[in-house]
Amino acid sequence: MxxxxxxxxxxxxxxxxxxxxxxxxxxxxxxxxxxxxxxxxxxxxxxxxxxxxxxxxxxxxxxxxxxxxxxxxxxxxxxxxxxxxxxxxxxxxxxxxxxxxxxxxxxxxxxxxxxxxxxxxxxxxxxxxxxxxxxxxxxxxxxxxxxxxxxxxxxxxxxxxxxxxxxxxxxxxxxxxxxxxxxxxxxxxxxxxxxxxxxxxxxxxxxxxxYWSMPYDEAAGDDYERHAARFRELLEQSVRGIGTGEEVGAFLSGGTDSSTVAGVMARVAGHGPHTYSIGFDADGFDEMEYARIASTHFGCRPHEYYVTSADVTQAIPKIAAHYDEPFGNASAVPTFLCARMARDSGRTLMLAGDGGDEIFGGNARYADQEVFERYGRLPGPLRGVLGGVFGNLPDALAIGVFRRARNYVNRARIPLPDRMEVFNHVEREGASRILQDRLLSGLNPHRPQEFAREVYGRTRSTAMVDRMMHLDLKQTLADSDLRKVSRMCELADIDVRYPLLDERLMAFSAPLPANYKVRDGQLRWFFKDALKDFLPQAVLTKSKHGFGLPFGLWMQQDAQLGRLAKDSLDALVERRVVKPEFVQHLLERHRSEHASYYGVMIWVLMMLEQWLQSHPQARLDT
CATH class of the missing domain: 3.60.20.10 (Aminohydrolase, N-terminal nucleophile (Ntn) domain)
Incomplete structure (x- = not known):
């Protein structure tokens, strides 16, 4: 790029x-x-x-x-x-x-x-x-x-x-x-x-x-047949405009987006494209089965690689050094390895499926948050009663269904987009438990949420799903996923394009009715329905995984990876960035409670230290 x-x-x-x-x-x-x-x-x-x-x-x-x-x-x-x-x-x-x-x-x-x-x-x-x-x-x-x-x-x-x-x-x-x-x-x-x-x-x-904003339009009409035909036409135009020659390959995770891109490439070119898929030998992380289903369905020429914990250990310093800022999305590792596989096999350009969730309603939290939004639509007196009965229920009485009711009411009272951060590790722990005192002076713990609120509120639509997608276009896509894929392809020395983010597709998707995006809890209703005779049924009905990395599990199993993580966290303590008690607490919980959950924060901290080591000009003084 x-x-x-x-x-x-x-x-x-x-x-x-x-x-x-x-x-x-x-x-x-x-x-x-x-x-x-x-x-x-x-x-x-x-x-x-x-x-x-x-x-x-x-x-x-x-x-x-x-x-x-x-x-x-x-x-x-x-x-x-x-x-x-x-x-x-x-x-x-x-x-x-x-x-x-x-x-x-x-x-x-x-x-x-x-x-x-x-x-x-x-x-x-x-x-x-x-x-x-x-x-x-x-x-x-x-x-x-x-x-x-x-x-x-x-x-x-x-x-x-x-x-x-x-x-x-x-x-x-x-x-x-x-x-x-x-x-x-x-x-x-x-x-x-x-x-x-x-x-x-x-x-x-x-x-x-x-100079531009997503053209959401709550008054847009419902004309399914016309919309479906136009959608498929735009998909082909987008891929055709990029090209499908022998130098072009595609990421294929087996999810809806990557399968759609690979399938449209096959249709436009008249033959299956080279596709590149990553697997993990870890329960709950491997999607290779679905990538193979999509590859067979569209006649692709598949290339596969199973990531090992040794691959992760070797890639971490390279990845941290290549970013201009600390970057804690662990799926950067499989993205890099997948892109490198494509480059080694002769491709010079990759097509990625990023963006479909953020313009057609594919993230699970869109359906999850709709459940909590129903509370806000209840009559005020009823909300008052429920809040009074369940919101302040003492722990001694919060058992079974009563505990779930209390949790529901208390979460529903938090407005969006703040509600999406109730399980955020830093939100739960608090800055004062994590960071050393020298970094706390003048700190605004609410700034990430303030950034999110500005984007969430800066839309033409009042529909919850549109506002959440607008936030994700910035926060999930531009801030994270596009930076992940673009920089990792660059590290692998290969170019990348995003056909689902063609402006014509974005302008088409924005004014679609909100219930085309999430309908009765079904994510991406219109996208999947319009392609139900094109995509494999298994891909349409699978749960969303992405390029998740089993780092928390592998850190327990691979001594070298575990040592790299622990040494990195210890170095952050020596730099007077994080508190030693927090690091000890985090490592103990990782060992004894939930390796994957606590592994996420260990990864984020490790990548911060690895970035600091690779950027000696960066000065962290107060």
């Missing part, structure tokens, strides 16, 4: 801050990462610079007078006049024309996967933005009158004006969310753009806003 970086000194009193701009932009470009076939292109201006690291055909970097442009990805115009201009002058010149003519409103007509930086040194003005889905990332920092930006936080901190100071608040956010949720980064005063967000700098004043 192509990536951009650069800076603008909005007011240039005295000499420039960057003593050697050419060396500076190259250093930032080196911190972007990228595929082995990618190259860095850059342009310098007066007090500004832009660069793009990309493979050929994915990049536009140019200078026109006082204007510098860095444009990465594969954007297209929806505006006919701009599309025609791009055909004649090139995409970069059409963007510069649109900027002069329309300002930041040009973004409303720019589509596809992209990141963009426009720098106007004459006017001290800049525009940064990323695509509607967040497949591209862009971080930025403001230091006095200088704006620094880059696709990775590491690139931003390569600028001499930006210190690589780890923010204790972001450490807490990471432990809470298992990644650092946007708009924050792991570094103090370095920020990320959210999907469809822009930053517009004019002089010393910067504003952020959103």
């Amino acid at each position: 192509s990536k951009i970086c650069g800076w603008l000194e909005a007011t240039r009193a005295g000499s420039p801050r960057m003593s050697d701009p050419s060396a500076g932009i190259r250093l930032m470009g080196d911190r972007l990462g990228g595929l082995s076939s990618s190259a860095l292109q850059y342009r310098l201006g007066t007090g500004c610079a832009t660069a793009v690291r990309a493979t050929p055909g994915e990049t536009e970097v140019c200078k026109d007078g006082g204007l510098l442009l860095a444009l990465a990805g594969r954007p297209t115009w929806s505006d006919a006049a701009l599309r025609e201009r791009a055909a004649h002058t090139g995409m970069a010149q059409s963007v510069l024309h649109a900027w002069r003519e329309r300002g930041h409103s040009l973004l409303e007509h720019l589509h596809g996967s992209f990141s963009i930086a426009l720098l106007d040194s004459d006017r001290g003005e800049a525009l940064l933005a990323i695509d509607r889905v967040g497949t591209h990332t862009l971080c930025y920092a403001r230091r006095s009158s200088t704006l620094v930006f880059g696709a990775t936080a590491d690139a931003v901190t390569a600028h001499p004006e930006v210190a690589a100071d780890v923010d204790p608040q972001s450490v807490y956010d990471y432990l809470y969310s298992h990644m650092v949720p946007a708009p924050a980064t792991i570094y103090r005063d370095v920020w990320k753009l959210l999907p469809a967000q822009y930053l517009h700098l004019r002089g010393t004043t910067a504003e952020t806003g959103f």
Whole structure:
């Protein structure tokens, strides 16, 4: 995936801050990462610079007078006049024309996967933005009158004006969310753009806003036959637009999304694609059976690999080092191994099925939370009675069905999206039990929930499932799953695309009636019903697993993996990050109570330490 970086000194009193701009932009470009076939292109201006690291055909970097442009990805115009201009002058010149003519409103007509930086040194003005889905990332920092930006936080901190100071608040956010949720980064005063967000700098004043939002429409009509036909048409258009040649493969977990992508690839190409599946020799984690069912059904050319605990031990340091922030999603390991298998067998591009849950209603919590929402729809007097009877029921009487009733009432009283965090490990333990005292000063334990509330409330819909999907598009997809897959494919030196996140599919799915997404507790009702004659029945009815990793179990069984985890947690204690009593408590509970549950937090802490070890420039001082 192509990536951009650069800076603008909005007011240039005295000499420039960057003593050697050419060396500076190259250093930032080196911190972007990228595929082995990618190259860095850059342009310098007066007090500004832009660069793009990309493979050929994915990049536009140019200078026109006082204007510098860095444009990465594969954007297209929806505006006919701009599309025609791009055909004649090139995409970069059409963007510069649109900027002069329309300002930041040009973004409303720019589509596809992209990141963009426009720098106007004459006017001290800049525009940064990323695509509607967040497949591209862009971080930025403001230091006095200088704006620094880059696709990775590491690139931003390569600028001499930006210190690589780890923010204790972001450490807490990471432990809470298992990644650092946007708009924050792991570094103090370095920020990320959210999907469809822009930053517009004019002089010393910067504003952020959103140029697009999911077009949810609660008044949309119910026309199943027309919707189903259009859905299947859009699926084929999306895959066909990416291509299905021999260089293209597909992740195949055996779930609904990956099976759909592989099946559509087979239909478009007229033969089965190369598919790549990962298995685990652990009860409750292995989905290879379903991957084989889908592969046979669509005539795919399957490639399989069973992950071992030794694979995990070897992969952990590589994975931690490759991320620009601590990243605690353990399924990064099988994703990397699957992508590496594809690259070793000759593929250069993978299609991933991410996104279907977040636009068609596939996450189990959508149905779970509907059960609790029913409480809020009860008449107020009845809620008062139930709350009075069950909400404060003492433990001595909370037995059997009465205990379940108390738990239900108490959970139902918590509004969304906060209710989804009632089992969060950090929420239950509390920051003061986990973090050492030096990190607690000024800490806001509610910030992850505040981020979630803003996204949950920023929708056109009042339907619960739409609001939860809108949150997941940002929190589950852009913050976690897309970063997981994109970075692990990059580590494996292979490109990746996401056909289910085609904007046409997103614009199609958003206004579908809410009960098309979750109906009577059935997830993805419309998606599955519209494809019931296409997907194997076993895939349609299976429970959701994903690329889960049996780390908690393997940590008990593999001495080397267990030692790596324990040594990492001990090192965090030595760094005065976490309290020794909490680490001891966590390891004891992991051994004696529930290896998988407590293994999750052990993994998150281990990956924090592994990231710190691989990023010696990151300073965690208070």
